[in-house]
Amino acid sequence: MRIAFFSPPLQGHLGPAAGLAAALNDRGHQCFLVHHPLLDVDPVFKSLPLDPSQCEWTPASFTQRTRSSGLPFGVLSLVREMAEMTNSLCRQAPDLLRQHGIEAVVSDQLEPAGALVADHLGLPYASLAAAHPINREPLVPLPFLHWPYEDSPKAIERNRVGTWVADKLTARHDRTVARWSAAWSLQPRQKVVDCLSTRADISQLVPGLDFPRQQLPPSFHYVGPLRRAKHDWPVTENKDTRPTIFASLGTLQNHRLSMFRRIAKACRQLGVKLIVSHANGLSARQAATIDADVVLPWVNYQEVMSQADAVITHGGINTVLDALAAGLPILCMPLAFEQPGIGARLVHSGAGKVLSHRSESGRIAAALGDLLNRPDYKARAGLLQDEIRSSGGAPAAAQLLERALGRAISG
Known part of the structure; x- marks a missing residue:
């Protein structure tokens, strides 16, 4: 398969995506990254660069927004940048994917353009939660909140209010999703969270590091850290006995x-x-x-x-x-x-x-x-x-995607 990745231009997202791409490459697939041309691309990906003249953002500007993302104005500024990035990807990526014979897409959960473009082109796609999964449940606080897990009506109401506030702050990005969904006559999507894949939704977490979940779909998989093959480092003598x-x-x-x-x-x-x-x-x-x-x-x-x-x-x-x-x-x-x-x-x-x-x-x-x-x-x-x-990591994720996306292509 020829697989195109969509990701925010941040190392915390690109690193796990590269780990997954390396495992897919090992299984005989070709992995591409749709990206701004000023981004340094890991050689595990083949490059699909955007036209920078049609981008009102750069990797540097995006990184700067993430470093100054305090409430409320910093968050609103970052959300505006995220919405513009999604816009530029939706404008340019369809032609790029057609030109390079892309057969499937892996879209970071926080970059919905991959899902929208894939649906527009009739391609199967998977979601990748490089950060904490954004999948919602009434008992689970959103990941940017410090709230503990509680199984009670009071907690459900608290989480509902937290979600309402979050949706207000991210409304500009959600409106971008809804606008492209309508423009391409796709199944209606109103929010970023509506763009998660129903074929394969991959998370770097393991269940023990998440709150208890009751409503995850069958397509969701905890696979653990997405890393490339590790080396066994030699044990060196440590004469310093301190912890x-x-x-x-x-x-x-x-x-x-x-x-x-x-x-x-x-x-x-x-x-x-x-x-x-x-x-x-x-x-x-x-x-x-x-x-x-x-x-x-x-x-x-x-x-x-x-x-x-x-x-x-x-x-x-x-x-x-x-x-x-x-x-x-x-x-x-x-x-x-x-x-x-x-x-x-x-x-x-x-x-x-x-x-x-x-x-x-x-x-x-x-x-x-x-x-x-x-x-x-x-x-x-x-x-x-x-x-x-025992979670499987990148090799397990690659097998999951191969089955889910390959079956869609062959079927």
């Missing part, structure tokens, strides 16, 4: 120097070793002001986490999954997007704790001390590690 902490704020919030400094001060108070990765979010001069044992612009997560005892993170889904894949308890300090919801699900799972990102070093040290000294956190993280190991 090792790894801290990362991902690729969008990696510029928060004050937060890194407070984390480092907390680790000094506890007497533990700290490794920091700032993903090129800081200058060398700024990085030198962090009182950690090791501060690097980039690290190999698998290698570093194999040496760590706990992780401190903003709660980005990929960092959280990589930590749990290594069996590590997590201190989550959410900043934006689905991170508050990931934190709430970590607490529900028993594998981590949550603090405000404004917490001072004393509170960080106390929470981190709990994670290191109470064995139940490590035990719960170990259970999730086992679940991730």
Whole structure:
């Protein structure tokens, strides 16, 4: 199959998509990425570039919007950019897909253009939840909310009001979906969430990291982290007997120097070793002001986490999954997007704790001390590690898509 991917131009989404594409390539398929030409495309994809003169956005402008997405104006600005990205994809992608003989589509849950274009062209498509799934249920709070899971009428009403507010904030993107659906005479879709595939809806989560679900369709599949084949890193002798902490704020919030400094001060108070990765979010001069044992612009997560005892993170889904894949308890300090919801699900799972990102070093040290000294956190993280190991990952997702999309093409 010749499969076109649609994704937001963010590493947190493109990385899992590339992991899935690599597994599909291994099975003899060809994977393409529809993208802005200023985006650096992973070589696992063949390139389907848009005409930039017809795009009122760039990867850089989109990234900037995500870094300044505070309520309400930052969110509204980001939603406006997302709507324009969907517009440009819907305008240009049909011709691109026809020209390159595309037979199927994989569309990120947060980029509905893939689903709309696929339906317009009569192509089968799958959805990919690279971030937390947006699938809705009355008992499950939306992923950007920090609310805990509760099975009660009060919780249902609370979640309903939260969903109503969210829909108001994202109305511009939803109107874009409805407009293209009507223009192409498709089955009516009113919201982004209406564009999820009924053939295959793939999530990076495992059930143990989600709230209890009662209404997921048969097409939904938890497959765990979508990563390429891992290497076995050699075990190096560690003469430092202190517990090792790894801290990362991902690729969008990696510029928060004050937060890194407070984390480092907390680790000094506890007497533990700290490794920091700032993903090129800081200058060398700024990085030198962090009182950690090791501060690097980039690290190999698998290698570093194999040496760590706990992780401190903003709660980005990929960092959280990589930590749990290594069996590590997590201190989550959410900043934006689905991170508050990931934190709430970590607490529900028993594998981590949550603090405000404004917490001072004393509170960080106390929470981190709990994670290191109470064995139940490590035990719960170990259970999730086992679940991730048996979830199948990218190879399982590739098989699911091959069956679901290939059957549609041949049928």
